[in-house]
Amino acid sequence: MQYVREKLEEARRILAERPELAERLRKRPRKALIRVGEEELLLDTATLEELDSGEPDIVLETDEETFWSIVRGELDAGVAYLSGRVRVKASLADKVYFGKVLKTILEEKA
Structure with missing residues (x-):
């Protein structure tokens, strides 16, 4: 989980620099369990x-092998x-929202 925490720290820095992105995230606060x-x-x-x-x-679950395959x-x-190797337990609206959150963070980093 240290890797995830480091990536979250990077994402928080991006949000500090880009208030419009932070505002988008604040519109629909959720608790997500990874x-x-x-x-x-x-x-x-x-x-x-x-x-x-x-x-x-939102609950996002996977095994370590799948996680590191995605990271690499x-x-x-x-x-x-x-394929079922990553499971997301949430309402459809929350699944779509959480996917957008992750995509926004990843695209902004690129």
């Missing part, structure tokens, strides 16, 4: 800050989701 293997991280999607507790609106660029995240 689970990789046995490790978990609860995240406020509006601020990208880690939370100590709370009931998640060996596996597309969309393909991993469609």
Whole structure:
């Protein structure tokens, strides 16, 4: 999870530099639980800050092998989701929203 925390720190720096992106995230705050293997991280999607507790609106789960394959660029995240290697438990609206949050962060970094 250290890798995820480092990427969140980078994303928070981007949001600090781009207030319009931060505003987009604040429009629909959610709690997202990211689970990789046995490790978990609860995240406020509006601020990208880690939370100590709370009931998640979105649960994103995968195993460590799939996670690192996505990180290394060996596996597309969309393909991993469609094949069932990444599971997202949420309402359809929240799935779409969380996908947009992740896409915005990744595109801004590029």
